Amino acid sequence: MSNFSPLGLNESLLNAIQDLGFETPSEVQEQCIPILLNQKTDLVALAQTGTGKTAAFGFPMIQLINTGNRITQGLILSPTRELCLQITNELKQYSKYEENLNVVAIYGGASITDQASKINRGAHIIVATPGRMKDMINRNIIDISQIQYCVLDEADEMLNMGFYEDITEILSYSPKAKSTWLFSATMPKEVSQIARKFMSQPVEITIGKKNVSTKNVTHSYYIVGARDRYNALKRLVDAHPDVFAVIFCRTKRDTQRIAEKLIEDGYNAAALHGDLSQNQRDLVMKSFRNKQVQMLVATDVAARGIDVDNITHVINYQLPDETEIYTHRSGRTGRAGKTGQSFVILTKSELRKIKAIEKVIGQQFTSEKLPTSEEICESQILYLAEKVKNTEVNHNIDFILPKILEKLSDFDKDELIKKFFSVEFSRFYDYYKQAPSLLQIEQTKGSEKSSSKKSHGEEHRYFINLGAKDGFTWMSLKDFLKAELNMGRDDIGKVDVMKTFSFFNTHKSKERQVLKAFENFEYNGRVVSVEITRESKESGTKNRRKPHKDKGSFSKKRGQKNQNRNKSLERRRRRG
Ligand code: ADP
């Protein structure tokens, strides 16, 4: 008998669960499933990421849906497109033995027509991001007037991302008599407010502590130029010679690259990511556990469930895309009553993310300056002195001692100490003595204005006729541009999304790449146009004004648009 049978799940779900290889229900599943199956009630469940919340609401919802009826009965709102797809995928696996159960994903940045035709074919359960969902309800493509179950997944994150109004509007189209199930990793004020507003007498389930961040961890950030991340990382680890750290990167590629660079530079580092075989990953984890590896560079997915004690530092080489993930990263340190430090390396444009994270963790960050060369050298020397102090003498060298003493007999104690430390220490000293780029970090940090002006002068500001109406937020537009332009995250800056159009910056040298990528480009059946803005053309971005939202200035832009188009046609002809 399956460990899941006592929860009241039917045969087809139990079979799917067996195929998935789930052996025992997680705590949140154990507590939620029987209640949701048997009571018509609202519910608030708090549990950390990775505790199996999707199945906690997914299993009961699948079982409760009446597939004999084609209408939409369940709605799941989730904050991001990735989560939306992940949940849809999970639900499809859970329901593989259900006959004719349709689950449809609705999210921005993809064809609305395709999604509409899927809805037309029948959607018992819709998994959606709030922006696109609202849009499709307003266009009468989706009808949720008869749903019985509504899940607000990752509610804290949805509120962080500013979806409160969208959620309110979406729910206003749903019937009063339905069950609302809210799932969240943390319970900030906003989430309890939303629970009060949209639910009546919800059953409350809390797994673990309410706010998951450990107070044993201090959080600091370091602002650097986009190209100085790696040097900043080196400074941070050099200033903490006893570091035993997990360094988080956003992608597998960065993870591998940073680990390789660190190894090249003489550190005990290793990479942990999904492209390694299970065997390789086990080996890496083993060396990390027994401290042969001092720095583990990892992706979020690969680092899930790392339970190594005594990790002194978590270093966010890049911030995660989702605020909630930060909690899990920093939770790798400060365990078992120990204290830990979480460092974030970020560029100035990412600073706003810190506010969102502070809300989630309920703790403030301190803004710190990167350690100076002198500070690094000092901590390295003191660390060495400490090591010398604690070293047990190896008496195997006694036999050669007279000869050593004779060789060094001309020096007094102070001189000897200086000499010994110089042997070990010169590596750092020489490196930092001639580390010009790092001196720059320190200077530009203090004078953000001059540095940003400088970089603006080297950038073009572009206009693109895609905006919030097309379902974009600045983050999703940046991702979209990144993919279409084949650029890195730091290559695209200052993304400002307006209702029907947006602006972004890239380095001047990328002009051809940008304009070429969007030649004859269509998005959802609409011709996309991208142009360099007039301000950018005429005077760099020195007099960059905030774009006005009123129609007048938009039509002015249009005039400009045609002018630019003519220019670019001219350019093309000349080239051709
Ligand atoms: P959460 O939403 O709480 O962050 P998820 O629902 O995404 O967590 O689940 C995290 C991972 O754990 C998923 O890969 C999921 O397939 C797996 N999982 C969920 N429940 C179980 C279980 N009972 N046994 C084993 N794995 C599980």
Ligand code: MG
């Ligand atoms: Mg989840």
